[in-house]
Amino acid sequence: MATSEKKELSPEQREELLHTLKTRFEKNMNRHQGMEWANVQAKLEAHPEKLWALHEMERTAGEPDVVAYDEKTGEYIFYDCSAESPKGRRSVCYDREALESRKEHKPQNSAVEMAAAMGVELLTEEQYRELQKLGAFDLKTSSWVQTPASIRKLGGAIFCDRRYDTVFVYHNGAESYYAARGFRGSLRV
Structure with a gap:
């Protein structure tokens, strides 16, 4: 990604994203009990670079939503909450090294690089298990x-x-990729 790439939303994009996030927040209060949208919005407006990252999460069908508040840092934590792995981030291998190791049939991108370009982090196994709750x-x-x-x-x-009402952790060669495998991101604001 070029350093000159603009990571700013237009006023229209900003308003549309805030409306989408607010609607999702209000529809899914079980994910963030005791939190107020006005506080989340104020934090977002104070950090426009985070709005850009959330826009990228939304653009790739991640359906980001607030899942926690970190009392120590005063940050809201967003995860991708789409029912299935985000459609705009599937068919990717794990990282650049894996991508370069493929001799043929290379995927377009890797999960680690896509997440970095979006300004988010891949969920950890622990975060994934928290999301499933x-x-x-x-x-x-x-x-x-x-x-x-x-x-x-x-x-x-x-x-x-998640299968059979249980979260499973599996392994694969990092260079593998499948149409039904993507990644979920997290963002702290």
Whole structure:
């Protein structure tokens, strides 16, 4: 990504995104009990670069929503809350090294690079499990999650999904990619 790339929303995009986020926030109060939208919006308006990242999450069908508030840092935490792994982020291998290792049939991108370009982080396994306490996600798809260096060093990467009302963690070669596997992001504001 070029450093000159503009990471700012137009006033129209900003208003549309805030409206979408507010509507989703109000529809899903179980994800953020005791939180007020006005406080979230004030925080977002004070950090326009975070709005850009949320727009990227929304643009790629992640349906970001507030899932927690960090008392220590005063930050709201957003996760992708789409029912299935975000459509605009599927068919990607795990990272750049994996992408370059493929001799043929390379995917367009990698999860780690896409997340960095969007300004978000891949969910950790722990965050993924927390998300699953808020609803049933990835019943038909799966999502790459941050992989421990010890596994990645050996060529693997991990992903999660939910089947049989249980969250499963699996492994695959980091260079693999599937139409039903993407990634979910997190953003602190």
